[in-house]
Amino acid sequence: MKWSHALKDYKLFLKIERGLSKNSITSYGLDVERLITFLEINNIQESPLSISKETIQEFIYDIAKVVNARTQSRMISxxxxxxxxxxxxxYRTDNPLELIESPKIGRKLPDxxxxxxxxRLIDAIDLSKPEGERNRAILETLYSCGLRVSELTNLKISDLFFDEGFIKVTGKGDKQRFVPIVSSAQKYINCYKNEVRNHLSIQKGHEDTLFLNRRGKQLTRAMIFTIIKQLAVKIDLNKTISPHTFRHSFATHLLENGADLRTIQLMLGHESITTTEIYMHVDKSHLKNVLKTFHPRK
Known part of the structure; x- marks a missing residue:
């Protein structure tokens, strides 16, 4: 079996059997592609069915020179x-990575x-430009609903249920959930829709997409990163932030103000509550306040 055929079949398996998102499939594929490149560079003639543990170890030693422990651990996984x-x-009866341990890494707390x-970030948006209304609506939506960046860029007008106070979000593996949205975020989305979006020349296939660029096409993930980075520079924010920072902040602020983990899990679209539990480590004072408030022997 050739590596190209094995990789193609593997990606199909991830899509159909495991229902992973396009971005997750791409990430898994890149790990295998990096191994293939290593084999080609070193002229190692081993197929997916015959590659040995020793060769895998050589590859891991090689990548350890250029990537950090967290990336190395993810690639091994x-x-x-x-x-x-x-x-x-x-196709095989053994896994050559079965006895290979990932490097130990500390659990990274969210920024x-x-x-x-x-x-300050929202106030720094230049509302005199047409994209200003859009960018304000984007930041308000990210923080109001705790969305992943791909969930934001894929948001449709038909996903807005403002009368009920919800939006429909399509998350990882095309799983859908309803997330409440505050009235202020609804107001800014409506301002963008009515005052900016309605005047764009919308390209075919993007008629239902909520957030569009100047050419009437869906915004890219990279563009959302750029918008946020530029605003951070503008206000001299001494933090490394991304769209995901708003998602982390959404969850952390809810927890600090008394929301329970199960509710936060549902809104974030986490499959397992253990993923949500990382926010319990952000502010330990919340744990003490919960104990004081709810324990019968205060």
């Missing part, structure tokens, strides 16, 4: 998944913004 797929399809940081 991705390759382990690939070879588990080959076992599942009866967060204060409410003042968020207000």
């Amino acid at each position: 991705g390759l382990r998944s690939f070879f588990n797929y080959l076992i599942f399809e009866d 967060t913004l204060s409410l003042d940081d968020i207000n």
Whole structure:
């Protein structure tokens, strides 16, 4: 079996059987592609069915020179998944990564913004330009609903249920959930729709897409990153932030103000509550306040 054929079949498996998102499939594929490149550079003639643990170890030693422990750990996990797929399809009987340990890494706590940081970023938006209304609506939506950047860029007008106070979000693996949206975010989205979006020349296929660029096409993930980075520079914010920072801040602020983990999990679209539990480590004072408030022996 050729590597190209194995990789193609693996991606199809991830899409159909596991229901992963396009971005996740791409990430898994890149791990395998990096291994293939290593084999080609070193003229190692081993197929997906014959590659040995020793060769995998050589590859890991090689990548350890150029990537950090967290990236290395993720790549090992991705390759382990690939070879588990080959076992599942009866192409192999063993996984060459079975006994290979990932480097130990500390659990990275999410970066967060204060409410003042968020207000300053939004206040820095130049509303005299047409894209200003759009950018304000984008930041308000990110913070109001805790969306992933791909969920934001894929948001449709038909996903807005403002009368009920919800938006429909399509998350990882095309799983849909309804997320409440505050009235202020609704107001800014409507301002953008009525005052800016309605005057764009919308390209075919993007008629229902909410956030558009000047050419009437769906905004890219990279453009959302750029908007936020430029605003951070504008206000001299001494933090490294991204669209995901707004999602982290959304969850952290809800928790600090008394929301329960299960509710936050549902709004974030986390499959497992253990993923949501990371926010319990952001502000330990919340744990003490919960104990004081709810324990019978205060």
